[in-house]
Amino acid sequence: MFEQIKHNMETIAGVAIYPILSLLIFFIFFVGLGIWVFSYKKEKIDELSQMPLNDK
Numbered sequence: 001m002f003e004q005i006k007h008n009m010e011t012i013a014g015v016a017i018y019p020i021l022s023l024l025i026f027f028i029f030f031v032g033l034g035i036w037v038f039s040y041k042k043e044k045i046d047e048l049s050q051m052p053l054n055d056k
Contacts, residue, residue, distance in 0.1 A: 009015055
């Protein structure tokens with residue numbers, strides 16, 4: 001079954017761009033997520049971490 005899929009994918013013109021695009025999307029997403037996490041304010045993180053314990 002894999003052989004058929006491999007053969008079909010090899011016959012499509014320009015198919016080599018899809019793995020590159022998916023890698024770029026993956027990389028950009030996780031770099032952006034890392035930047036967001038490390039730039040998040042510590043006060044906001046502390047506030048959110050105390051939310052389950054507050055009786056509001």
